[in-house]
Amino acid sequence: MEVIIICAFIAVLLPYLAKAPLAIAMNKESKYDNHYPRDQQARLTGFGARALAAHQNSFESLIVFSVALAIVLSTNNTSITVQILAITYLVARVAYCIMYYINLDKLRSLMWLIGLLCPLTMIGLSLSKLA
Structure with missing residues (x-):
């Protein structure tokens, strides 16, 4: 169960970590506008x-996870298979953001x-464990 809880903690952090590249891009664009950040984000290219898309999708994915x-x-189903799936999810989500940042669309979609x-x-x- 410890692995699952650690994965949960990391998953909660991922959307906020994905904000760092967005904040850098906003700062480069015209200095980070903390008064109207969403307006500034809407103008980003x-x-x-x-x-921005990677950051937003990180929250969307967190809901499913x-x-x-x-x-x-x-269901107390913390089997090794479930633990591996949770870790794989985290790796895929980090890779997803990286693929988004470097504009590799097909690999991003796979992740x-x-x-x-x-x-x-x-x-x-x-x-299936309940059946």
């Missing part, structure tokens, strides 16, 4: 726009898919 973790923990399939598989394994 290139790397800045990709950094959080539901999977809740199901895994409530997105892996990042989606891991929590879905975690849920499926928990369901």
Whole structure:
């Protein structure tokens, strides 16, 4: 269970870590506008726009992973397979952001898919444990 909790902690941090490249892009664009950051973000192009998308998608993905973790923990299904899936999810999500930053769209999409399939598989394994 310890691995699952550590993965949960890291997953919660990922969207905030993904904010760093966005903040750098905003600062380069015209100095970080803390009064109207969303307006400034809407004007970003290139790397800045990709950094914003990676940051936002990190929150979206966290929702799916959080539901999977809740199901895994409530069914007490913290098997080694589930732990490997949780770690794989984290690796895929970090790789997803990197692929977004460097504009490798096909690899980014593959990392997105892996990042989606891991929590879905975690849920499926928990369901099969109940049967």
